Amino acid sequence: QVQVVESGGGLVQAGGSLRLSCAASGTIFRINDLGWYRRAPGKQRELVATITSAGTTNYADSVKGRFTISRDNAKNTVYLQMNSLKPEDTAVYYCNTRDWRGDYWGQGTQVTVSS
Numbered sequence: 001q002v003q004v005v006e007s008g009g010g011l012v013q014a015g016g017s018l019r020l021s022c023a024a025s026g027t028i029f030r031i032n033d034l035g036w037y038r039r040a041p042g043k044q045r046e047l048v049a050t051i052t053s054a055g056t057t058n059y060a061d062s063v064k065g066r067f068t069i070s071r072d073n074a075k076n077t078v079y080l081q082m083n084s085l086k087p088e089d090t091a092v093y094y095c096n097t098r099d100w101r102g103d104y105w106g107q108g109t110q111v112t113v114s115s
Helices: none
Strands: 003-007 010-013 018-025 033-039 046-051 057-059 067-072 077-082 091-099 102-105 109-114
Touching: 003 091, 003 102, 018 033, 018 091, 018 109, 033 067, 033 077, 046 067, 046 077, 057 067, 077 091
Parallel strands: 010 109
Antiparallel strands: 003 018, 018 077, 033 046, 033 091, 046 057, 067 077, 091 102, 091 109
């Protein structure tokens, strides 16, 4: 029943920007904690940013100061604004939402940063 759909990925040159969006349905979005994760080729999935139901944010050190996570509860959407992109940011980015039933993941959206 819970559906999580990411969008906004693409190909961008180093130094450029992208904004990822994640829309969730089938869950009480406003009370859910949310996160963005990424998996680069040949690497384990890593946490990028989280935002709680109260709006508290945390970021991986590698993206701090460049990425911003935000949420719009009225739209059931969480965003990841990515600025000053680097080739090492290249990965599939996944959105996660958690409720009492478990964790739910989107299909991922590819971000490729060329040098």
